[in-house]
Amino acid sequence: MIKENQRLLNIALVLIDVLVVVVSLACSFWLRFHTVLFGPIGGHLPLHSYVLFLVFAVIPIYLILYFAFGLYKPRRTYKNIFSEATQIIKVNIVAFFGLVSVLFIINEPDFSRIMLILLAIIASFLGIVERFTIRNFLKNIRANNRNLKHILIVGDNDLAFSFARKIKDNPYLGFVVSGILGRSAHIGDEIAGTKIIGAFKDLDEILENNNFDRVVLAIPLMYYYRINELVESCEKVGIKAEIIPDYIRYFPAQPSVDMIEDIPIINIRYVPLDDEFNKFLKYASDYIISIIAIVITSPVMLITAIAIKLTSRGPIIFKQERIGHNGKPFNMYKFRSMKVQDPSEEKSEWTTKDDPRKTAVGNFIRKTSIDELPQFFNVLKGDMSVVGPRPERPYFVEQFKKDVPKYMVKHQVRPGITGWAQIHGCRGDTSIKKRIEYDIEYVENWHMGLDLAIMIKTALKKNPNAY
Numbered sequence: 001m002i003k004e005n006q007r008l009l010n011i012a013l014v015l016i017d018v019l020v021v022v023v024s025l026a027c028s029f030w031l032r033f034h035t036v037l038f039g040p041i042g043g044h045l046p047l048h049s050y051v052l053f054l055v056f057a058v059i060p061i062y063l064i065l066y067f068a069f070g071l072y073k074p075r076r077t078y079k080n081i082f083s084e085a086t087q088i089i090k091v092n093i094v095a096f097f098g099l100v101s102v103l104f105i106i107n108e109p110d111f112s113r114i115m116l117i118l119l120a121i122i123a124s125f126l127g128i129v130e131r132f133t134i135r136n137f138l139k140n141i142r143a144n145n146r147n148l149k150h151i152l153i154v155g156d157n158d159l160a161f162s163f164a165r166k167i168k169d170n171p172y173l174g175f176v177v178s179g180i181l182g183r184s185a186h187i188g189d190e191i192a193g194t195k196i197i198g199a200f201k202d203l204d205e206i207l208e209n210n211n212f213d214r215v216v217l218a219i220p221l222m223y224y225y226r227i228n229e230l231v232e233s234c235e236k237v238g239i240k241a242e243i244i245p246d247y248i249r250y251f252p253a254q255p256s257v258d259m260i261e262d263i264p265i266i267n268i269r270y271v272p273l274d275d276e277f278n279k280f281l282k283y284a285s286d287y288i289i290s291i292i293a294i295v296i297t298s299p300v301m302l303i304t305a306i307a308i309k310l311t312s313r314g315p316i317i318f319k320q321e322r323i324g325h326n327g328k329p330f331n332m333y334k335f336r337s338m339k340v341q342d343p344s345e346e347k348s349e350w351t352t353k354d355d356p357r358k359t360a361v362g363n364f365i366r367k368t369s370i371d372e373l374p375q376f377f378n379v380l381k382g383d384m385s386v387v388g389p390r391p392e393r394p395y396f397v398e399q400f401k402k403d404v405p406k407y408m409v410k411h412q413v414r415p416g417i418t419g420w421a422q423i424h425g426c427r428g429d430t431s432i433k434k435r436i437e438y439d440i441e442y443v444e445n446w447h448m449g450l451d452l453a454i455m456i457k458t459a460l461k462k463n464p465n466a467y
Contacts, residue, residue, distance in 0.1 A: 010072050013134070014063065017071075020126045021062050025054050028118035038114055045110050053111065061098050062123075065091040071131075076142070076149075076174050081132045082447040088127040090277055092120040142174030149175050150211065154203065154230060155218035156182025156189070156196055159244055163218055164192035178212065200226065203233045218244045254444060272446040273413050281448060282385060289386050289455075290379040297373050304335050304361075304370055312359045314340040317374055322391035325414045330383040332391060333374035337362025375417045387451040388416025389439035390427075404432050410439040413446070418458040420450070 029050060032038055066072060069087045078084065096116055103111050141147050151167065153160050160180065167175045179197040182189075189196050198206050200223075207215070215234045217227065227243070234241040248255075256270040272278050294301075305316045318336040321329050338357040358366065365371040378384040384391070389410035392400070400407045421427070421438035442450070 009138075013072060014066075016130060016134075017063065017066055017127070018059055020130050021059055021123055022054065024123035024126055025050070025058060025115075025119055027122050028115045031118055032112050032115040045108075045112075049111075050115075057099060057102050058095075058119075061095050061102075062091065065095055065098075075135065076138070078135075081128065081135060082449050084131050084135070085128045085449075086278070086281075086447065088131065089124050089281075092124045092127070095123075096120040138174070139172040143171045145171075145176075147174055149213040150178040151175055151214045151216055152206070152210075152212040153177055153180045153191075153194075153216050153218055154200065155220075156180060156186050156191060157218065157220050159220075159246060159249070160218040161191050163216065163244060164194055168192050175214075179206065179210070181206070200230070203230060204236070207233060207237045207239065212239060214242060215239050216242050216244060219246070221246045269409070269412075269444065271412050271443055273443075278446070282446075282451075283382075285448065285451070286379050286385050290376040293373075293376050293386075294380075297376075300370060301335075301373050304365060304373075307361045308336055308359075311361050312336075312339065321394060322415065323394055323397045323411065324383055324391055325411060327408070327411050329394060330378070330391075332384070333378055335365055335371040335374060337366050337371045372417055379417070383414070385414040385416045387418055387420075387454045388414050389419050389442065390422065390435075391415035400432055404436055406440060407432075407436055409443060410436065413443050418454060420454060423454055423457040423461060 029047075069091050071084065071087055071091070075084060096119075099116055099119075100113065103109075103113075138147070153164060160182075164177045164180070167173065167177050177192070177194045180191050180194050181198050181200055181203060182191075182196045184199045186196050187199060200219075217230055219226070219230075224246075231241045251268055254270045256267045258265045258267060273282060308316050314336055316336060318334045318338075319331045320334070322332040324330045337359060338355070339359060341357065362371070375384055376386075379386055397407075419439065420442035421435040424438055426435040426438055
């Protein structure tokens with residue numbers, strides 16, 4: 001029944017996706033040829049040419065890409081829309097270049113390229129809205145005990161209990177634990193509200209007499225010699241066995257799996273910015289935002305530079321060595337906010353609230369974070385990102401990596417002008433351990449929406465620890 005529902009859902013998704021593409025192309029056609037937003041029309045093809053292109057090129061390319069990017073796979077275990085939204089954006093970027101290539105191959109110079117750009121933007125927006133609406137609808141159905149998948153857990157240890165508890169606490173997933181197999185002595189006991197209905201040896205009989213959608217093996221290492229036997233029992237009745245590794249409790253973060261030939265390699269920590277597309281998206285947004293920020297704030301930077309020069313002795317720009325991506329040092333730029341110091345003192349002294357080294361202008365630009373504006377040039381150089389963990393001086397990095405667990409994890413991404421820790425008040429003389437917790441959370445859960453949220457909160461929120 002569940003498999004049939006999934007098939008019907010996929011058919012419905014395909015039809016809705018086709019509708020979204022058609023509506024997107026219609027909107028982009030109207031914007032391009034029936035409004036004054038995009039300049040004079042000039043020579044263009046008749047409407048029927050665009051309709052033919054839609055039927056024989058646009059829709060097939062979009063559907064092929066939606067399948068290729070996994071947008072018709074079950075996604076009930078995903079907590080939010082961000083991963084699916086990223087895939088939809090990828091589809092539209094690839095589709096744009098694919099459609100332009102088709103026009104080049106068929107030698108059609110009069111087809112509006114501006115309309116294809118509009119198609120990519122509108123289809124991305126409508127596609128994300130469509131999937132968000134559908135996913136929320138399905139979550140509500142599952143939360144009301146409909147369209148459920150029934151799970152049999154094989155195992156009665158802490159790992160099995162933890163898994164059963166998570167299933168019970170998250171009804172939006174649409175799973176229900178309908179039975180547990182364990183050791184003979186534990187039959188009749190309950191784990192997270194579900195009874196142990198048999199022993200490991202009863203698996204064949206229980207699968208024959210019940211309809212389970214998934215079998216999850218959550219057994220201790222000492223019983224791993226029985227995995228082949230348990231998997232064969234599942235495959236006899238056409239059910240795929242899934243394994244929760246007993247050693248997952250030792251993983252500090254969400255793992256990912258790579259393959260070298262036929263050997264799986266488990267990466268202990270999943271970093272979304274290791275993905276090439278995510279990396280490209282981050283680089284592109286950094287460059288665009290930095291250029292815009294430099295243009296907008298150039299009058300403020302000019303006035304600040306003049307004020308610093310007129311009120312204190314020393315350079316306008318303060319350059320300080322910091323540790324960046326993969327532990328590589330770089331020179332970070334700031335407007336000088338303190339009196340000129342001895343380099344050895346500057347490397348190891350922490351700034352305090354009423355620091356006597358601050359100048360009058362420096363006190364103001366630190367409170368307003370104007371002193372950080374030159375770091376947009378660091379972003380253009382590729383040393384930093386607009387959003388990311390704040391970089392630290394080598395002296396403190398050496399100290400913190402010995403005293404603070406997982407401190408060096410933050411260096412797996414480029415450092416930022418602002419970050420997840422900073423919008424939570426972890427700036428200046430605050431807890432390093434708390435700051436690192438936020439930094440690691442950012443590193444492991446990055447998505448473009450998170451960066452956008454951090455930038456908005458940074459702009460709107462006054463940080464009391466900015467001094």
